[in-house]
Amino acid sequence: MIDLNRLDQYRENNRIEAKRALGGLPLSVWETYSAFANTLGGILLLGVEELPDKSLRAVDLPDPERLAREFWTLVNDPKKASVNILTGEDLRVEEVNGAHILVITVPRASRFDRPVFVDGDPVRGAYRRDGEGDHRCTPEELEAMRRDAALVTDDMRLLKKTKLTALSPESLADFRRRMDRVRPGHAWAALPDEAFLEKLGAAARDKGGTLRPTAGGLLMFGRHAELLRQYPRFSLRYEDRDGTLVSGADAENVYDFFFPVLERLTAGAVARDGEVCRALREALGNCLVNADYHGRRSVEIRRRRASVTMTNPGEFRIAPDRARIGGRSDPRNGELMRMFCLVGVGESVGGGIPGIFNLWKARGWGEPAILTDPGTGSVTFSLPLGKQRARGSWRKDAERTALRKAARKESVLQHLTDHAAATPEELADLLGIRRTGAETILRELEAAGLVSVREADGETLWRLKA
Numbered sequence: 001m002i003d004l005n006r007l008d009q010y011r012e013n014n015r016i017e018a019k020r021a022l023g024g025l026p027l028s029v030w031e032t033y034s035a036f037a038n039t040l041g042g043i044l045l046l047g048v049e050e051l052p053d054k055s056l057r058a059v060d061l062p063d064p065e066r067l068a069r070e071f072w073t074l075v076n077d078p079k080k081a082s083v084n085i086l087t088g089e090d091l092r093v094e095e096v097n098g099a100h101i102l103v104i105t106v107p108r109a110s111r112f113d114r115p116v117f118v119d120g121d122p123v124r125g126a127y128r129r130d131g132e133g134d135h136r137c138t139p140e141e142l143e144a145m146r147r148d149a150a151l152v153t154d155d156m157r158l159l160k161k162t163k164l165t166a167l168s169p170e171s172l173a174d175f176r177r178r179m180d181r182v183r184p185g186h187a188w189a190a191l192p193d194e195a196f197l198e199k200l201g202a203a204a205r206d207k208g209g210t211l212r213p214t215a216g217g218l219l220m221f222g223r224h225a226e227l228l229r230q231y232p233r234f235s236l237r238y239e240d241r242d243g244t245l246v247s248g249a250d251a252e253n254v255y256d257f258f259f260p261v262l263e264r265l266t267a268g269a270v271a272r273d274g275e276v277c278r279a280l281r282e283a284l285g286n287c288l289v290n291a292d293y294h295g296r297r298s299v300e301i302r303r304r305r306a307s308v309t310m311t312n313p314g315e316f317r318i319a320p321d322r323a324r325i326g327g328r329s330d331p332r333n334g335e336l337m338r339m340f341c342l343v344g345v346g347e348s349v350g351g352g353i354p355g356i357f358n359l360w361k362a363r364g365w366g367e368p369a370i371l372t373d374p375g376t377g378s379v380t381f382s383l384p385l386g387k388q389r390a391r392g393s394w395r396k397d398a399e400r401t402a403l404r405k406a407a408r409k410e411s412v413l414q415h416l417t418d419h420a421a422a423t424p425e426e427l428a429d430l431l432g433i434r435r436t437g438a439e440t441i442l443r444e445l446e447a448a449g450l451v452s453v454r455e456a457d458g459e460t461l462w463r464l465k466a
Contacts, residue, residue, distance in 0.1 A: 002043060002417075004096050004103075008055050013464030014129050014450070015040070015417055018048040018056050021102070025070050028134075030080065030118040035127035035134040036106035037085055037116035038145065040372075042129060047101035060099035067102055068093060079120050083113045111330075114145040130449065144292060144314070144377065153334040154294075155216030158204050159230065162213050164194070166226035171255050172197070175221070175343065182344040200342070201335045216335030219293060224252040235298030240264055241305055254288050254336065258345070265303055270385060276363070279356045280308065283381060285346040286353070287312045289337040290379075297376055309406070311380040315372055356383070363387075369407030373448075382406040408433075408441050413450065413464070421461040 002010055012018055017032045029044065036042035047061035061067060068091055074080040090105045109116050115137060117125035126137040137145075147154050159166075172193060180189055188199050194211055197203035202217025213222070218230055227234045236257045251257035262284055266277040284301065287310040291299050295313025302309045314332055331337045340346045353370075360368055366384035373380070382405065408431050415422060415430055422430075428438040442462050445451040452465045 003419075004094055004101075007048070007058060007096055009419075009421060010056050011054050011421070011463050012050060012056070013416075015042040015464060016045065017042065018045040018050055020049045020059055021046040021061060021067065022059060025067060025074070029071070030074075031127050031134045032129075033075070033081065033104075033106055034116050034118050034125065035129040037109040038114055038126065038137065039108065039129040041106055041108040044104040044106060045101060046104065047099065058096040058099035058101050061101060064093045064100045064102050071102070071104065080118060082115075082117045082122070082125075083109070085109045085113060085116065111145075111148040114149055115142055140296070141377075144294065147292070147294065148314075148332065153216075153332060155214065155219060155333040155335040156201070157215040158206060159213050159215060159218060160206055162218065162226065162230070164197070164203060164211060164213060166213055166218060166223055167197070167202070167221040168223050168252055168256075169193070171221040171253055175255055175339075178343045183342065186342075200339060202339065214335060216333060216339065218253075219333070219336060220253060220255050220339050222253045227253060231293045233296065233298070234293055237298050238264065238301045239303070241303050255339075258284065258288060258340075261301055265301070265308055275359055276385075279359055280383070281345060282352065283308075283310060283356060283383065285337075285340050287381065289331045289333045289340065289346065290314060290316075292332060292377070295377055297378055306384060306386050308383045308385060309380055310383075311378055313376075313378050315377055316379055360384070367407060369410060371406035371410050380406050405441070409445060412438075412441060412445060416451065416462065416464045421463045423460060424462070427462070 002016065010016060015036075017036075019026050019029065021029075025046075029046070032042070032044055036044070045056070046067060047059055047064060048056050049059050051057055072091060075084045075086060085107060086104070090107070092103055094101055094103050115122065115126040117123075118127075119125045123142065124136060126142060127134045128137050128141060129135075176189075176196065179186065188196055191199065194203070197213075197217060198205075198211065200217070201214060202220060203211050203213050205211050215230070218227060222230075236251050236254070238251075238257070238261045251260065262281055265280050265284065270276055270280070287299065287301070291312035292314025297311075297313045299313070300309075300311040337346055357368055360366070360383070364387050366387075368384070369380075369382040371380045371382070372378075411431060412427055415427065424435050424438045424442065427442070428435045431438060431441075442451060442453070446453065446465075450465055451462050453460060453462050455461075
């Protein structure tokens with residue numbers, strides 16, 4: 001929440017939008033409502049103007065209560081807004097230096113409500129928010145939100161034009177051997193392959209009775225060439241500490257990728273800590289079952305001497321803060337998750353993401369970090385492996401940057417949301433690093449279109465990008 005007593009220190013950015021609204025409710029309010037709801041949420045300030053120097057000033061609404069009633073009536077009208085995601089507490093009248101303004105806090109909409117659109121137009125009336133303001137959703141962004149909104153997960157789809165020969169018999173045979181070890185005597189153990197695939201949810205019958213793969217079956221066991229026909233951007237990448245890559249033909253499908261990568265992640269000193277090995281297994285499984293394989297980027301796993309980072313395409317289907325504290329699981333690929341559970345992966349034996357945070361704290365290691373990137377539609381989970389050294393003894397190499405980059409960027413964005421602007425020195429103190437390190441992080445955020453810099457009275461100030 002912003003500090004209204006310091007309103008003049010804020011600027012419009014990707015989480016704050018100000019409008020004078022002296023002539024009534026601006027039409028552009030609804031584009032911003034849709035954009036905030038479809039992205040990360042934000043704050044609408046009505047009765048606030050932007051001055052020539054970009055600072056904000058309250059202008060005193062003549063009848064803020066009437067404006068609030070008008071907004072509330074329209075946001076509840078399905079002809080204006082596809083859904084009202086606000087509660088009564090999200091809309092309130094505030095007094096700033098004697099001037100009355102209307103503050104509307106728009107949360108991020110749940111996946112079942114997205115895309116949130118306005119004026120009855122689900123295509124041209126849906127918006128997203130970025131560093132440049134509100135923009136109309138692209139067809140790709142709309143399709144991604146619609147897939148996530150479905151009650152059944154995308155990997156349950158029957159691939160009506162795909163034959164069972166698209167699945168790798170070698171991958172399936174290895175899965176069955178592993179399942180026999182993990183679950184000896186399981187009722188499906190004696191079934192022939194076709195019946196086993198059907199029970200597993202990896203295949204189903206079409207209207208003519210022909211058994212065909214499901215999307216989940218293809219992802220789990222598919223031949224790489226067949227996967228690319230269904231998912232043109234399908235890519236799984238693992239980069240080892242020595243630069244070794246595992247991708248493409250070296251790992252035909254999700255199943256073939258998982259266990260060789262897990263073996264590499266848990267090699268070395270980590271192998272002696274069973275709890276950490278189980279946590280890494282769970283984190284890797286979460287990454288793969290929550291990936292949007294229609295997305296714009298690949299699944300990328302990187303192992304360094306002192307860290308592991310896991311990046312998957314597809315934003316969180318629940319708020320990141322809820323994922324961290326725990327709650328109901330909402331995997332993007334429910335069938336993949338069920339298949340992995342049968343071979344002992346993803347059963348939350350380690351407590352899921354909250355359990356990982358608790359385990360790292362108990363070990364005295366650096367705190368894991370979750371960074372969402374709306375620009376690329378991806379999530380990165382960063383896991384330091386080992387205790388933090390004293391600040392002066394950190395090695396100045398790529399490992400140091402990778403270890404805390406995600407957490408530091410998230411901290412900077414949150415600080416600039418709460419404090420409007422900050423100097424590199426302030427951010428360096430916040431992060432516990434040198435000014436040069438803070439400036440490196442700020443430049444990377446600037447290149448991503450998230451922050452901007454200006455000089456004021458001989459001082460360098462960084463803000464969220466307007």
